[in-house]
Amino acid sequence: MTDVQAIINKMTLEEKAALCTGASAWSTTPVHRVNLPELIVSDGPHGIRRQPNIFAMTQKSLPATCFPTASSLASTWDPDLLHEMGQALAEEAIALKVDIILGPGANMKRTPLCGRNFEYFSEDPYLAGQMAASLINGIQSKGVGTSLKHFAANNQEFERFAISAEIDERTLREIYLPAFETAVTQAKPWTVMCAYNKINGTYASEHYRLLTEILKNEWGFEGFVVSDWGAVHDRVASLRAGLDLEMPGPKQTRVNAIIEAVRNGDLDEAILDEAARRIVRVALMAAQKPKGGTFDAAAHHTLARKMAAEGMVLLKNNGLLPLQAPDHIAVIGRAAKEAHFQGGGSSHINPTQVDVPFTELQKLAENTEFSFALGYPEGKCFEQSLIDEAVSAAQVANVALIFIALPGFKESEGYDRTDLDLTEHQVALIQAVTAVQPNTVVILNNGAPIVVRDWIEGTAAVLEAWMMGQAGGGAIADILFGRTNPCGKLAETYPMKLSDTPAHLNFPGENGSVRYGEGLFIGYRYYDTKEIPVAFPFGYGLSYTQFAYSNPQASAAIFNDSEGVTVSVDVTNTGHMAGKEIVQVYVHDQESRLIRPFKELKGFAKVHLEPGETKTITISLDFRAFAYYDPAHQQWVTEDGQFDILFGTSSADIRCSTTVTLHSTLLLPSVLHRESTIRAWLDDPRGKAAFEPMYQQLIAQTNRVFSDSETIGMDSASFLLDMPLLSILHFQEGNLTQPADDIVDQLLEQVRTDRF
Numbered sequence: 001m002t003d004v005q006a007i008i009n010k011m012t013l014e015e016k017a018a019l020c021t022g023a024s025a026w027s028t029t030p031v032h033r034v035n036l037p038e039l040i041v042s043d044g045p046h047g048i049r050r051q052p053n054i055f056a057m058t059q060k061s062l063p064a065t066c067f068p069t070a071s072s073l074a075s076t077w078d079p080d081l082l083h084e085m086g087q088a089l090a091e092e093a094i095a096l097k098v099d100i101i102l103g104p105g106a107n108m109k110r111t112p113l114c115g116r117n118f119e120y121f122s123e124d125p126y127l128a129g130q131m132a133a134s135l136i137n138g139i140q141s142k143g144v145g146t147s148l149k150h151f152a153a154n155n156q157e158f159e160r161f162a163i164s165a166e167i168d169e170r171t172l173r174e175i176y177l178p179a180f181e182t183a184v185t186q187a188k189p190w191t192v193m194c195a196y197n198k199i200n201g202t203y204a205s206e207h208y209r210l211l212t213e214i215l216k217n218e219w220g221f222e223g224f225v226v227s228d229w230g231a232v233h234d235r236v237a238s239l240r241a242g243l244d245l246e247m248p249g250p251k252q253t254r255v256n257a258i259i260e261a262v263r264n265g266d267l268d269e270a271i272l273d274e275a276a277r278r279i280v281r282v283a284l285m286a287a288q289k290p291k292g293g294t295f296d297a298a299a300h301h302t303l304a305r306k307m308a309a310e311g312m313v314l315l316k317n318n319g320l321l322p323l324q325a326p327d328h329i330a331v332i333g334r335a336a337k338e339a340h341f342q343g344g345g346s347s348h349i350n351p352t353q354v355d356v357p358f359t360e361l362q363k364l365a366e367n368t369e370f371s372f373a374l375g376y377p378e379g380k381c382f383e384q385s386l387i388d389e390a391v392s393a394a395q396v397a398n399v400a401l402i403f404i405a406l407p408g409f410k411e412s413e414g415y416d417r418t419d420l421d422l423t424e425h426q427v428a429l430i431q432a433v434t435a436v437q438p439n440t441v442v443i444l445n446n447g448a449p450i451v452v453r454d455w456i457e458g459t460a461a462v463l464e465a466w467m468m469g470q471a472g473g474g475a476i477a478d479i480l481f482g483r484t485n486p487c488g489k490l491a492e493t494y495p496m497k498l499s500d501t502p503a504h505l506n507f508p509g510e511n512g513s514v515r516y517g518e519g520l521f522i523g524y525r526y527y528d529t530k531e532i533p534v535a536f537p538f539g540y541g542l543s544y545t546q547f548a549y550s551n552p553q554a555s556a557a558i559f560n561d562s563e564g565v566t567v568s569v570d571v572t573n574t575g576h577m578a579g580k581e582i583v584q585v586y587v588h589d590q591e592s593r594l595i596r597p598f599k600e601l602k603g604f605a606k607v608h609l610e611p612g613e614t615k616t617i618t619i620s621l622d623f624r625a626f627a628y629y630d631p632a633h634q635q636w637v638t639e640d641g642q643f644d645i646l647f648g649t650s651s652a653d654i655r656c657s658t659t660v661t662l663h664s665t666l667l668l669p670s671v672l673h674r675e676s677t678i679r680a681w682l683d684d685p686r687g688k689a690a691f692e693p694m695y696q697q698l699i700a701q702t703n704r705v706f707s708d709s710e711t712i713g714m715d716s717a718s719f720l721l722d723m724p725l726l727s728i729l730h731f732q733e734g735n736l737t738q739p740a741d742d743i744v745d746q747l748l749e750q751v752r753t754d755r756f
């Protein structure tokens with residue numbers, strides 16, 4: 001018998017019920033009688049927010065390194081770097097006596113308006129899944145646990161505690177679940193945190209299909225499911241659904257409810273045992289790693305600087321950057337002196353130190369004169385004098401650097417954004433400064449896309465620095481002065497305007513529910529397929545050097561879906577500076593039975609190249625790279641056919657491609673039924689084979705009917721396509737030797753037996 005089971009066997013009903021409910025805001029219930037220690041948890045995700053008093057929800061936390069937030073992390077497209085950051089996070093967790101870090105978040109960026117997008121990775125599930133898995137693997141490699149959150153479909157803050165996300169099965173499977181699936185299957189997080197919201201009418205905390213059938217049974221999740229803080233409504237129903245631990249505690253009423261439900265037969269004790277077993281297992285894993293000690297704050301700050309630089313995205317550059325030590329730089333904007341490096345809410349870290357951008361710039365350009373103007377106020381008011389002061393400063397300098405931070409009232413956990421704009425004041429500031437100073441660089445600190453069309457034209461360069469973590473100030477200086485060649489690429493699209501965004505007509509919802517009417521088509525899947533121009537596409541980012549792509553190859557021209565195929569491309573640095581390129585591989589299905597996005601990201605690689613150097617990038621594409629989820633079959637399916645493999649430097653800049661032919665090895669039961677139309681019979685290969693002879697007769701008969709009667713201007717073959725076979729046969733009942741229903745049933749039987 002395992003240790004875990006032995007402990008469960010010794011525990012009383014009361015102890016097991018207590019174990020499944022938190023003991024404090026940040027700890028689980030220890031069971032001293034059986035030597036089971038408590039677990040200490042802490043937010044997350046980009047630093048440790050360890051509360052000194054575990055009964056306090058929001059005290060100033062103990063100092064810890066504030067790394068860049070997820071928008072920035074995803075823009076690195078660098079799983080190895082996230083692994084390294086994960087290890088650093090774990091070291092801090094150990095020092096701060098934390099067993100489980102509450103993160104990362106793997107929710108999709110359905111709309112750039114979601115206030116919490118800064119904590120999420122991407123609009124693309126493949127990229128988000130790779131990032132989440134690497135971070136988890138990094139953290140857990142050091143014996144510290146994670147909590148992958150918020151499962152699932154927590155894609156907005158508006159009414160986040162109760163709103164029902166109405167999502168069809170295919171969209172859930174292809175867009176909202178895969179990042180979680182990848183993280184669970186590739187990184188085995190110790191815990192998964194369920195979301196606050198409902199999915200199709202059922203709270204995530206009570207969603208049996210989601211928590212038990214999909215997460216635990218289908219994906220093989222072995223850890224425990226913890227509620228988001230306050231996400232539980234009916235404790236017994238949530239236990240039955242697969243929610244193992246309720247947080248926060250203490251909550252004696254919940255413990256009593258569980259005990260009573262077992263006693264009166266409402267809850268099978270085996271369900272409670274299973275929840276307790278999962279928690280005990282993780283508690284024993286955590287206990288293997290002694291906690292306490294110190295961490296190397298200086299080394300982690302250096303890592304945070306490197307990560308911030310790798311995540312920054314150069315959006316525009318007319319050649320001004322990198323700066324060649326100008327005589328005089330006017331630094332404008334309060335964010336240059338008050339670094340804006342993280343977002344509001346549960347992820348807010350108390351940093352060990354903060355790099356001030358202004359100071360970091362001075363350090364790298366000792367012979368340059370720097371002046372400073374505040375530029376814009378902290379709040380919502382408009383102060384023309386600040387703009388005038390900035391214009392005067394810019395006029396006498398060789399270069400102006402405007403630091404623009406999106407204020408907390410526009411972007412945070414807890415509320416969504418109402419627009420994608422900078423403040424009116426910030427827009428006026430940029431317009432006024434660029435009118436007098438052509439050498440103006442705008443540096444942005446925000447967690448999600450903004451609209452740039454009102455102010456970008458007069459700028460010389462724009463750097464998206466994100467919520468860049470505590471060392472971001474130094475990273476900005478590194479990039480502006482060319483100590484680091486920018487290499488970050490957008491993990492989300494920058495739209496031209498809010499009304500272009502995919503969820504625009506279905507956000508934020510009404511009467512308690514939000515309909516995901518855009519379905520699969522979020523992010524570039526939408527803009528691409530609808531051919532809507534964007535400001536900056538998914539996957540975009542400039543470098544100080546250039547890259548050329550050549551020699552696209554596939555390991556086989558024809559392959560079986562079960563084997564997959566390996567593709568490769570050569571990338572050359574054709575410029576004069578060493579740099580990194582992020583090569584993206586998209587798959588385009590030439591033809592499919594169900595509608596698909598024009599193309600989807602299925603692989604990527606980041607490669608360092610010296611000037612003139614060429615490297616071959618090789619990427620494996622497996623079954624899932626070609627499959628879609630077919631709700632009719634309730635499984636991932638592939639179809640025979642041709643797929644274009646597109647190698648891009650962004651989603652909008654495909655440099656070369658190759659075409660491969662997939663042979664599907666799936667044997668799927670037919671989806672034909674009594675109401676199937678002629679079109680459906682013809683689309684189904686075996687249906688077509690069985691039905692073809694009858695089809696020719698039907699066309700002939702219909703031709704006769706139409707020509708016997710008055711001309712009605714119809715093409716009979718086209719007319720038949722959308723009619724159910726059964727209905728057509730009913731029309732012709734008089735000519736049939738058998739009842740129409742029997743004829744269709746016999747055909748259906750033939751199709752079924754033909755297949756298996």
Ligand code: BGC
Binds near residue numbers: 149228229346
């Ligand atoms: C947030 C979680 C967080 C938890 C604990 C919740 O409000 O949604 O992400 O981990 O609080 O702070």
